Amino acid sequence: MYIRILGSAAGGGFPQWNCSCQNCSSARAGRPGFRPRTQTSIAVSADGDSWAIFNASPDLRQQINENPALGSKADGRLRNSPIKAAVITGGDIDFIAGLLHLRELEPFTVYASRRVLDTLAANSVFNVLDGKAVGRRELPFDKPVDIEGPAGPLGIRVECFDVPGKVALYLEDAAGGPGFGTHKGDTIGLKISAPASGKHFFYIPGCARVDAPLASRIQGAPLVFFDGTLFTDDEMLKQGLMPKTGARMGHMSMSGPDGTITAFERLGVARKIFVHINNSNPVLDDNSPERKAVEAAGWTVGEDGMEVRL
Amino acid sequence: MYIRILGSAAGGGFPQWNCSCQNCSSARAGRPGFRPRTQTSIAVSADGDSWAIFNASPDLRQQINENPALGSKADGRLRNSPIKAAVITGGDIDFIAGLLHLRELEPFTVYASRRVLDTLAANSVFNVLDGKAVGRRELPFDKPVDIEGPAGPLGIRVECFDVPGKVALYLEDAAGGPGFGTHKGDTIGLKISAPASGKHFFYIPGCARVDAPLASRIQGAPLVFFDGTLFTDDEMLKQGLMPKTGARMGHMSMSGPDGTITAFERLGVARKIFVHINNSNPVLDDNSPERKAVEAAGWTVGEDGMEVRL
Numbered sequence: 001m002y003i004r005i006l007g008s009a010a011g012g013g014f015p016q017w018n019c020s021c022q023n024c025s026s027a028r029a030g031r032p033g034f035r036p037r038t039q040t041s042i043a044v045s046a047d048g049d050s051w052a053i054f055n056a057s058p059d060l061r062q063q064i065n066e067n068p069a070l071g072s073k074a075d076g077r078l079r080n081s082p083i084k085a086a087v088i089t090g091g092d093i094d095f096i097a098g099l100l101h102l103r104e105l106e107p108f109t110v111y112a113s114r115r116v117l118d119t120l121a122a123n124s125v126f127n128v129l130d131g132k133a134v135g136r137r138e139l140p141f142d143k144p145v146d147i148e149g150p151a152g153p154l155g156i157r158v159e160c161f162d163v164p165g166k167v168a169l170y171l172e173d174a175a176g177g178p179g180f181g182t183h184k185g186d187t188i189g190l191k192i193s194a195p196a197s198g199k200h201f202f203y204i205p206g207c208a209r210v211d212a213p214l215a216s217r218i219q220g221a222p223l224v225f226f227d228g229t230l231f232t233d234d235e236m237l238k239q240g241l242m243p244k245t246g247a248r249m250g251h252m253s254m255s256g257p258d259g260t261i262t263a264f265e266r267l268g269v270a271r272k273i274f275v276h277i278n279n280s281n282p283v284l285d286d287n288s289p290e291r292k293a294v295e296a297a298g299w300t301v302g303e304d305g306m307e308v309r310l
Numbered sequence: 311m312y313i314r315i316l317g318s319a320a321g322g323g324f325p326q327w328n329c330s331c332q333n334c335s336s337a338r339a340g341r342p343g344f345r346p347r348t349q350t351s352i353a354v355s356a357d358g359d360s361w362a363i364f365n366a367s368p369d370l371r372q373q374i375n376e377n378p379a380l381g382s383k384a385d386g387r388l389r390n391s392p393i394k395a396a397v398i399t400g401g402d403i404d405f406i407a408g409l410l411h412l413r414e415l416e417p418f419t420v421y422a423s424r425r426v427l428d429t430l431a432a433n434s435v436f437n438v439l440d441g442k443a444v445g446r447r448e449l450p451f452d453k454p455v456d457i458e459g460p461a462g463p464l465g466i467r468v469e470c471f472d473v474p475g476k477v478a479l480y481l482e483d484a485a486g487g488p489g490f491g492t493h494k495g496d497t498i499g500l501k502i503s504a505p506a507s508g509k510h511f512f513y514i515p516g517c518a519r520v521d522a523p524l525a526s527r528i529q530g531a532p533l534v535f536f537d538g539t540l541f542t543d544d545e546m547l548k549q550g551l552m553p554k555t556g557a558r559m560g561h562m563s564m565s566g567p568d569g570t571i572t573a574f575e576r577l578g579v580a581r582k583i584f585v586h587i588n589n590s591n592p593v594l595d596d597n598s599p600e601r602k603a604v605e606a607a608g609w610t611v612g613e614d615g616m617e618v619r620l
Contacts, residue, residue: 078550100407
C-alpha cells in the first residue's frame with residue numbers, strides 16, 4: 001500500500017493567510033526549520049497507479065501539482081486522472097472544499113457519512129460535480145467497504161467509525177446546546193486496508209478524546225495518522241490568537257495527562273504520525289523543545305510529501 | 311493605483327487537474343514557454359497597503375503565499391491581513407470558491423450582485439465567514455460605489471454593469487430554457503477607479519459579446535482586462551476536450567469576425583490584457599503563431615504576478 005501525505009496542516013494551512021504569529025511569520029519568511037504545509041489530506045493506492053484521496057482540502061489543486069503521481073497522465077487519453085475516489089471524514093471546510101477543484105466531468109466516487117452527504121446535497125455549489133460523472137456513496141458505520149472508482153474496486157477497503165469530536169464550525173447549533181448540535185458521523189475515523197496484501201492502518205485527522213472503544217480499536221496497529229492540532233489545550237488563548245481551547249474546537253492536545261501522547265502510551269502502535277497540525281503548534285518549529293519531546297515519545301510530525309509504504 | 315494579476319487562467323487553472331492536452335502536458339512537464347497559471351483574480355490597491363481582490367479564486371491561498379503584498383504582516387498584531395474587500399463578478403466556482411480560504415474571523419467586506427449574494431446565502435458552507443466579521447454588500451448596477459473595508463473606504467471606486475454572459479454551470483436551468491436560466495447580474499463587468507488619482511480601468515473576466523452599450527462604455531479606456539477563455543469558438547471540440555463551444559459556455563473568442571480582437575479594433579483602448587485563459591487556448595504557448603497574432607494585435611496575454619500601475 002502506498003500512502004502519501006498531501007497536506008499536514010490544520011484548517012487555514014501553514015502559514016495561515018491572516019496570521020503573523022511567530023510560527024507563521026517564520027514560515028512566510030522562509031526561515032529554516034519552519035516548513036510550510038498545506039491542509040491535511042492523504043492519498044492511498046494499492047497499486048501505485050489508481051489513488052483514493054482521504055479528505056479534499058482547499059489546497060487540493062496545489063497538492064496535485066506538487067505530487068506528480070496524482071496528475072493527469074499523457075497516455076493518449078486527453079482527459080484522465082489517477083484520482084478515482086475521495087473519502088471524506090467530516091464536513092469541515094478543510095475536508096470538503098477541495099471537491100470544488102475536482103470539477104470538469106472527470107468520473108470518480110465520493111464516499112462520506114450520511115451527515116456529510118447531506119451537507120454536500122444542501123450546498124448547490126457541489127452540483128458542479130455532475131452526478132452523471134461523480135457518484136456519492138454513504139459510508140456505513142463499522143462495516144468494511146471496498147472503495148470503487150468508476151472502473152471498479154481500487155483494492156482499498158475502508159471501515160468508518162464514529163470518534164469523539166464536534167460538528168463543523170459553520171454547522172454549529174447557534175443555540176449552543178450540548179455538543180453544539182454534534183451528531184454521530186460528524187467526526188469519523190477510518191481503518192484503511194489493502195486486502196490483497198493484508199496491510200492496514202488508521203486515519204483519524206480529528207478527534208476529541210481517545211475513549212475505550214477507540215483505544216481497543218487501534219491497539220497494536222502498525223500505523224496511525226492522528227489529529228495533531230494543538231500541543232497544549234490553551235495555546236491559542238495564551239498566544240492571543242483566538243479565544244477558544246482545543247477542547248472547544250473538538251480537538252485533543254498532544255501533551256498533558258489527557259493528551260494524545262499519554263493516551264497512546266500503552267496502545268503499542270508501531271508508527272504514529274501527527275497530521276492536521278495547527279499553525280499555533282510549537283512542533284512546527286523543527287528545533288523547538290516541544291518537537292523534540294514529541295519525537296522522543298515516538299511520534300513523527302507529518303510533512304507534506306511524506307511517503308509511507310505498508 | 312496598483313494592480314496585480316493573482317491568477318490568469320480560466321476555471322481549472324493551467325494545467326487543469328484532469329487534462330493531458332498538449333498545453334497541460336507541457337506545463338506539467340515544465341517545458342519552456344508554457345507558464346503555469348492559477349485561476350483568474352486581480353488585486354487592486356490605491357495606496358499599496360490595503361487591497362481589494364476582484365474574484366476569489368479556488369487558488370487564493372496559493373496566490374496569497376506567492377504575492378507577499380497580500381500576506382499577513384508581522385507588525386505586532388497577531389492576526390491581520392491587507393485584504394480588506396473581495397468584489398465578486400459572478401457565481402462561478404472559480405470566482406467564489408476562494409472565499410472559503412478567507413475564514414478565521416478576519417474582517418473584510420464582500421461585494422457582489424444580488425444574484426451572487428443569493429447564491430452565497432443559499433450555500434451554508436459560506437457561513438464559515440462569520441457575519442460579525444465579514445459584511446456582504448450588494449453592488450448595484452450602474453452606480454459607483456466606494457469600496458469599504460472594515461476600517462472605512464479603500465480609495466477604490468467600483469461601478470458594476472451587466473454584460474452578455476451566462477449563469478454559472480451548476481446553476482443552469484436543467485430545462486434548458488433560453489439562456490439556461492441566465493438573469494441580469496449573472497455576469498458583470500466592473501469599472502474600477504481611484505478617485506484620488508483620477509485613474510480608472512475595466513475588469514471584464516467573462517463576456518459573451520461586445521454589444522453596443524459595452525463598446526461605448528470602454529471606448530478609449532486606458533486599460534481593460536478581458537475574457538480570454540478561447541482563441542477559437544470550437545477549439546475544445548476540435549481538440550476532443552469537451553463537447554461545448556465557447557458561445558455555449560458564455561465566452562466570446564479572441565479570433566474571428568465576432569471575436570474580441572476584431573471587436574476592440576476601433577475602441578481605442580490603450581492597454582488590453584487577456585485574463586481567464588482556458589488551458590485549451592494556443593496563446594498559452596509563448597511561441598505559438600496564435601500568441602504572436604494576439605500580440606501583433608496589441609494585446610497582452612496575462613500572467614500570474616504581472617503588475618500594472620496607473
